[in-house]
Amino acid sequence: MKKILFISMLLSFSIISACSDKEETPKVPSKPQEEQKTNEPNKSQEAHQSHENQQEPTKANKGNTVASLTQTSVLKNIKSQLNTNLPITLPKGLPISDGTFLTATTKSEVNQVEILFFESNKYLPINDPKLKNSKTATVIARLVVKQYKNAKEANEQIAFMNFSQNGGQEVDLGYNIKGYQDAGAGSLWTGWNEGRWAIETHTRTDNPEAGVKLAKQAVQFLETHMLPIPKQNGFARLDVYKSGSLIVWQDENLVYTLDSIKEPLKALEITTAFYH
Structure with a gap:
């Protein structure tokens, strides 16, 4: 009987120990819902930042x-x-x-x-x-x-000429504009007229292509930029060798003269800035 009682007590103790071990085994917790949300991109915030970036002007x-x-x-x-x-x-x-x-x-x-x-x-x-x-x-x-004293005296300071009437070898400058070339003393001029302006490029006779190239560049530039409207005339000389560019125009009894500009196309750019 004692033996049976001892075995019963031993079995009861084993069952209690097993139950205790099962309850003490820790469970692995899943990620909290709030923590999972913080790892997801905030679409509303991204859209706001994108809008701010679009509204901010560039450094340029x-x-x-x-x-x-x-x-x-x-x-x-x-x-x-x-x-x-x-x-x-x-x-x-x-x-x-x-x-x-x-x-x-x-x-x-x-x-x-x-x-x-x-x-x-x-x-x-x-x-x-x-x-x-x-x-x-x-x-x-x-x-x-x-x-000057009057507009007539001021106009005498402008070296205006009608190149089509002066003659010379014709050259196509683009945009339906004809240029006329004239040479002398080792120099070559390519001249044309735009409105009340007489414009010419200067190069040397041993470098004729440079004069035509500069003339075409000037014509192209003036397709999108306006020279000041002279009263009565204006004259521009653009020098290939960046030494003798000169731009003169008349405004009634006033005469404007621009010089000391190295780049000939810069001379045109500065002149067009006088257009109002």
């Missing part, structure tokens, strides 16, 4: 806006420092290198003003003495505006 646009505002204020300052009663028109802007600043020196007389435009790596006020040092800034262009 910001730079162009700042440059435009800076040039506007500089040109306004230049005009205020001329101390003249002449009704002068200034360009809307000038082509300068990226990262540079527009500045100028001015001279005023009774019937004439002169503006020397510069670009500098650092901001310099108008007529700053440092501009006399060529290492400080680079000349972009020189503008001289002179007043």
Whole structure:
């Protein structure tokens, strides 16, 4: 009987131990629902960020806006420092290198003003003495505006000509414009007319293709840019060798002269900035 009782007690103890072990075995918890959600992309947030990125202006646009505002204020300052009663028109802007600043020196007389435009790596006020040092800034262009007694005398300063009447070898410049070539003393000119403007390119006789190429480039540029409307005439000489480009036009009894511009197409670009 004792043996039977001992076996019964032993079996009961084993069953209790087994149940205890089963209850103490830890279960592996699944990820909480909130934690799973945090790993998923927030579509609403992504859409908001995408909209903000589209609305933010690019760095290039910001730079162009700042440059435009800076040039506007500089040109306004230049005009205020001329101390003249002449009704002068200034360009809307000038082509300068990226990262540079527009500045100028001015001279005023009774019937004439002169503006020397510069670009500098650092901001310099108008007529700053440092501009006399060529290492400080680079000349972009020189503008001289002179007043004459009357429109007739002013018109005599313009070397206007009708190239089709002067003759010369015809050359096709594109856009239904004919040019006329004339040579002499080792130089070759290719001239044409656009409205009240007489325009010519200059090269040497041993490099004739360069003159025609520059003329075609000028014609193409003027298809999308407007020269100022002269009263009565205007004249432009574009030099292949970047040494003698000259642009002159008349506004009643005033004569505008642009020179000291190395790149001939830059000379045209600056001139078209006078169109208002």
